[in-house]
Amino acid sequence: MNSRRHRLTTADRLRSLRIRLIAVFTAITLTGVTGMAFAGIQVDGHQREQALLADLRITSSAVLSLIYREAGTLRLTGVADAIGDRATGVYVFERRGDALGPALARPGRTQLVPLRRLEPAAWSSISGNQSVVAKATATDGTTQQLLAVAFAVESAGRPTGSVVVTIDAQDSEAAHARLALTLIGGGIGFVLLASAGAYLLARRSTRIAGAALDQQERFLADAAHELRTPLTTIRVTAEAALVDADHQSGALRKVIRSADRMTNSVETLLTRARMIAGTRELRLEKFRLDQLVAEVVEDTAAGARSVDLDVEAVVSHGDPAILRMAVRNLVENAVRHGAVDGHGADVLVRVREGEVVIRDHGPGLTSGAPAFDRFTSTAPGSSGLGLSIADWAVRLHRGRLSVATDPEGGAVARIDLPE
Structure with a gap:
């Protein structure tokens, strides 16, 4: 029994809690309605009998006199x-x-x-x-x-x-029976209605708890998935450096890049978790979108073979930290998945009024892959949360993110922000 209890999923536990809540609420309602109906029937029967006896006493007094x-x-x-x-x-x-x-x-x-x-x-x-x-x-x-x-x-x-x-007493008893049937029928209807209301309330309340647990589980799964690759890279690189001392310098640089990627992933996941939990609100302010994009490109595009930065001065309104996450993930995806034949990626980044375009010249999107799903990215055989997080950050600003394969080759990510 205990082993089975430990195997229960979150959905099973919430379903069991919902059933218990409905059962307790229905039992309380049924007890209250039954008590009130019984009291009403008893009081009505007594009052009707007293009304009949009052007529009988008047007649008996007249006869006795x-x-x-x-x-x-x-x-x-x-x-x-x-x-x-x-x-x-x-x-x-x-x-x-x-x-x-x-x-x-x-x-x-x-x-x-x-x-x-x-x-x-x-x-x-x-x-x-x-x-x-x-x-x-x-x-x-x-x-x-x-x-x-x-x-x-x-x-x-x-x-x-x-x-x-x-x-x-026939009419009085018939009226009393009708009242009793009305109270019983009404009580049954009320209990059924209360049970339906209890079901809706329990479902709604447990849905909130379920959503919170689901968010927690998703966060843990996202964190585990996103951190697995850089941790594996760090371990493999460190083991290779121990074997080959001549490549320790390059290995250390690779370890640093993986650590930076892991730090960015942790910051992104924590920020998203705080936003969803409500502990961090969207901070709206005016900022230079072109400068934000240029800073992100400078920080994250070091691994690209070439970067063509085409920006115009644009003042935007929103949360710079959240939008920075979106742009950084898209640039990282372009650099990581836009490489051709191992020679590095050629990335184009363009900023216009209400628009950010990031393009690479790699293999493009995987055919039939839902780009914004969790653990799906733009290159075959790869996985990540970049596009999913970028889409969430853009939608948070009432914008739209579109990702497609360019007819001339490569993937194109486009952020459209409201003016």
Whole structure:
């Protein structure tokens, strides 16, 4: 398990992190939505039941105020008129020894409920001398809310009967069920939407981390690739100098050139890494483009067989250090890859308003090679980051770098800068 974990790539680790973030966010959202939906359903059911019971209590109070006993007989005079066309049904039970006898059954606008289904609630209210709330099923199968209230007449010391009032709860329960379905459906939809949002947020946040890790890996790969050649050259030259003491002077000069190239590569890579990481900003200022190019040619074109420098006085606006990197890489490419038959390169450098052209008379571009890709350069069998870095530096100044094979032979690199 541990070995497999160590083999995970950066993309795998970010994907695993993204899945965990989505799972945690979804679980939290689901818990919160479920709790709120459950609370909403419970509160709504309780409120609906209390609303029905409020109507039942009003009716039961009116009926109880009209019940009395006369000559040993329970009288319900005026109860029928008091009920009228109420939406509640009224059932009165009288205690007769160990049994209950119905004294009144008026369903009102509700469906009739069989008396045997009401007797348990009536007995319970009489036995406990308290109100009893329950549900009952009418003859048509609909559910009704009922309230049973015990009563006692003046001459009796204990409850002598019970008033059971009912009301149709079908509409209330249907509305409650619709609300429950709405809350559940809405909760599911919200969780799905939140999960989608969590996926987008996790993907976007991990993409930033992935880009940073990718930049780090690219920097390490670029540095390793760019430094491999000069380090190899230094080692081979030093070993040759140890064997042949007569060529130590030339070997040392070659070592110095390789060290200079390595220093330039390190400075270029570090500058690019700082720009990408945001620790170094583009420093815009006015400078003489012709003088910058002339200085670069003087520093980097020593290995060329001939250099034709054709410049005009040009004032440009940008970051001189970044543009110097672009020009230096292009000149180095021309000197390194423009040689013919080992006799050195003939390089032409021209500077005009908003334009720098660097041309060699070598073999030109490799057919089909994407010149600005990393580790691709202008000569067969060679590799480097020169053109890629030059293109990045020019685009940073909203310019354009084009590299092509000249019809007369050689490669031509052209930098176009905005005026």
